[in-house]
Amino acid sequence: MKVDGTCHCGAIALEAEVDPSGLALCHCTDCQSLSGSAYRANIQARAEDFRLIRGTPKIYVKTAESGTKRAQAFCGDCGAQLYACAPENPGTYSLRVGTLLQRRELTPTRQIWLCSALPWSMNLEGIPGTQRQT
Secondary structure, eight states: OEEEEEOSSSSOEEEEEOOGGGOEEEOOHHHHHHHTSSOEEEEEEEGGGEEEEEOOOEEEEEEOTTSOEEEEEEOTTTOOEEEEEOSSSOSEEEEEGGGBTTGGGOOOOEEEOGGGOOGGGGOOTTSOOOSSOO
């Protein structure tokens, strides 16, 4: 599936080819902290299927507890997260689904790092909601 997206301000644009069945929700504490949310929705794109169309993201290299380094790409203007990859010679890009224009067409097929999941994030059905902010 071809996807494309931008950061919030539009300074950076990307496109990629992804397997739509590969959307994962990550509940690790790094994803919680970096996203400012309970989890992060990611989908993988092979390096040969990924392309920056406009702009140059800022890169923050995060070292995981395991010692693995991941380059976190984000817009230096609006701060929107775009993707993560190996700092050198990335084989894949982990795209942040919220930046993709096709995000409504993608459905999560798995969750990872459930040991770090916030208990309330697993079932939101009973929480009252409105269609728009009031």
